[in-house]
Amino acid sequence: MQITALAGGVGGARFLRGLLDHLGPTAGHPDPSDPQPSPARLTVIGNTGDDITLYGLRVCPDLDTLMYTLGGVIDEGQGWGRAGESRRLQDELVAYGAQPQWFTLGDLDLATHVVRSQWLGQGLPPSEVTARLAARWGLPDLGVRLLPMSDDPIETHVVVDEGDGPLAMHFQEWWVRLRAAVPAQRFVAVGMDRARPAPGVLEAIAEADVVLLPPSNPVVSIGVILGVPGLREALRATSAPVVGVSPVVNGAPVRGYADACLAALDLPATASAVAGLYADLLDGWLVDEADASAGPWPDQVQVRARPLLMRDRTAAAELAGATLDLARELAPRRPRS
Secondary structure, three states, rough: EEEEEEEEEHHHHHHHHHHHHHOOOOOOOOOOOOOOOOOOOOEEEOOOOOOOOEOOOEEEEEHEEEHHHHEEEEEOOOOEEEEEOOHHHHHHHHHHHHOOOOOOOOHHHHHHHHHHHHHHHHOOOHHHHHHHHHHHHHOOOHHHEEOOOOOOOEEEEEEEEEOOOEEEEEEEHHHHHHHOOOOEEEEEEEHHHHOOOOOHHHHHOOOOEEEEEOEEEEOHHHHHHOOOOHHHHHHHHOOOOEEEEEOOEEEOOOOOOHHHHHOOOOOOEEEEEEHHOOOOOOOEEEEOOOOOOOOOOOOOOEEOOOOOOOOOHHHHHHHHHHHHHHHHHHHOOOOOO
16 A cells, blocks of 8 residues: 655654554565665655754754654654754853744754755755655655655745734744744745645655545645645545545644634634645545534545544554545545546
8 A cells, every 4th residue: 555645743743653553564674785665655745834944054843753753763742853852052052142042953953954954055955855864764664755845945934913014924933932822814835836846746646545634734734735836736636535634623723723823714723624625635534523513524525533632652553544444445536627
């Protein structure tokens, strides 16, 4: 089974780790003497709209969270960053008065950003850089291929009203420094109009047996991925069933500020509203039991209710298994026009 998933940060990463737990070990490691790599059983298309340049280094929060989680080195408590981190370099930057001081980087994490920036400066495309970083944590041995949604720079900015009129800021400042407390008027994906899908992205969708939309932020994670020109059309055209998991349970986001993001679109924080954002491409939708009767749902979408909270890896694996069960029930489907 070839599985392709679109994912953002913490929620998507934990779901995909559960998926790997559910699938079990790979059949075998790639033969180092074979010039043709074994095909990935899971291709993850990661959001790069959150990317930001800090202290002269390129930081890719969602890609790194996916990489660290699947690679087994994530800080489980906070859901992002490296386990066993120290902050000596960050403390020294603060002592120098370096800005910004609202985004904290650990010493181990900084090594990732240094080498990424070095390789990008040498002219390597982000997809190649991501592949090199992912190999460091053994993702290919797990049967995982991690792809950025695009090799072209895309940054999500947020337009807010601070009293003197509209003000645009990087998404990370709104999310991390302001904690989404200032209402967003709209989100702007700067560079999206010039972007193209990264190499392998469209092929991963076309050749998939199943396409999954994990419980990631529907506006600034999966929504930004879907904004890459040609990607939404590819999802409508694939013969693979597209199955998603709601990131909203009983009127509240499971994690983060998805409610504040949906409010910018004048949408309520409901599983039904999120399904509506994917209505043109979605076949199956998993919602929590608390939302079983909370429609309306898009006409063609098959909705199933079950517990969605990933309290531990076992629960995440069971959720991933239920998602695949629904996909098997729906496969194959006819491509949409």
